[in-house]
Amino acid sequence: MSNLLSLQNIWVEYGDKVVLERVNLDIATGSFVSIVGPSGAGKSTLLRVILGQEAPTRGQIWLDGAPLPPECGPDRGVVFQRYSVFPHLTVLGNMLFGLECAQSPFLSRLLGAHRRTAIAEAEAMLDAVGLGDSRDIYPAQMSGGMQQRLAIAQALIKRPRILLLDEPFGALDPGIRADMHGLITRLWRDYALTIIMVTHDIKEAFSLGTRVLTIDKRRRDPHAPHRYGATAVYDLELSRKIQPVADGDKSITVDVSGNN
Numbered sequence: 615m616s617n618l619l620s621l622q623n624i625w626v627e628y629g630d631k632v633v634l635e636r637v638n639l640d641i642a643t644g645s646f647v648s649i650v651g652p653s654g655a656g657k658s659t660l661l662r663v664i665l666g667q668e669a670p671t672r673g674q675i676w677l678d679g680a681p682l683p684p685e686c687g688p689d690r691g692v693v694f695q696r697y698s699v700f701p702h703l704t705v706l707g708n709m710l711f712g713l714e715c716a717q718s719p720f721l722s723r724l725l726g727a728h729r730r731t732a733i734a735e736a737e738a739m740l741d742a743v744g745l746g747d748s749r750d751i752y753p754a755q756m757s758g759g760m761q762q763r764l765a766i767a768q769a770l771i772k773r774p775r776i777l778l779l780d781e782p783f784g785a786l787d788p789g790i791r792a793d794m795h796g797l798i799t800r801l802w803r804d805y806a807l808t809i810i811m812v813t814h815d816i817k818e819a820f821s822l823g824t825r826v827l828t829i830d831k832r833r834r835d836p837h838a839p840h841r842y843g844a845t846a847v848y849d850l851e852l853s854r855k856i857q858p859v860a861d862g863d864k865s866i867t868v869d870v871s872g873n874n
């Protein structure tokens with residue numbers, strides 16, 4: 615399988631504090647990479663670098679064989695642990711907002727046929743995440759799980775090739791998490807995504823990922839804790855393969871409890 619993303623000798627330093635050092639990673643197209651590691655190791659920093667929110671102080675990142683554009687682009691979508699939806703917009707409004715900003719940066723508004731196409735795309739994506747019946751409600755009327763579904767749909771509507779997930783299910787109840795695991799697995803397969811997910815849940819890392827990376831420091835200086843940065847200390851390829859889904863098996867369970 616070809617490499618979609620290649621990180622070569624990535625360092626992130628804040629003054630004399632080294633957060634990441636010598637990170638070398640090749641990420642295959644279609645893989646689902648789980649990233650685990652101790653708190654403060656630099657997992658979110660690594661995601662921000664891949665997203666383009668932050669530039670590495672050293673090293674290079676290649677996307678499809680070309681240098682990664684320095685700014686966040688539509689090829690990379692992201693979902694954070696805390697709901698990144700706009701409270702003053704309906705579900706459909708949240709979906710359209712991203713498209714309007716991308717497709718009509720000056721007006722931030724789509725008109726006529728463009729708007730109708732955008733609404734159709736947004737509704738299809740809402741169906742895919744199990745929110746087809748919720749287009750006219752506001753985030754305050756949704757459970758945490760539903761808001762996270764909306765955040766995932768917002769990220770996917772721009773058709774990213776890489777989906778970055780930073781503790782996406784960390785704030786959800788266990789039952790809802792299980793539903794979300796099913797959903798993300800289905801979306802990964804149906805949309806041929808490459809996913810990089812940070813999680814604190816080792817079980818989740820192994821059950822969802824095709825590869826599990828541990829980010830941690832290889833060396834420590836007790837007198838200067840920030841002298842050395844973290845890197846990929848374990849890198850496990852799993853044999854997990856997604857089975858093709860049977861026709862008609864497109865159902866998605868939606869939590870409507872509103873209590874998480």
Ligand SMILES: Nc1ncnc2c1ncn2[C@@H]1O[C@H](COP(=O)(O)OP(=O)(O)OP(=O)(O)O)[C@@H](O)[C@H]1O
Binds near residue numbers: 653
């Ligand atoms: N802008 C910044 N300036 C200085 N230090 C920073 C900055 N951003 C992050 N850090 C430091 O980088 C280190 C890694 O932070 P990061 O959030 O990436 O860790 P993490 O592994 O995701 O942690 P957690 O699992 O607790 O979310 C932390 O020590 C943090 O304080």
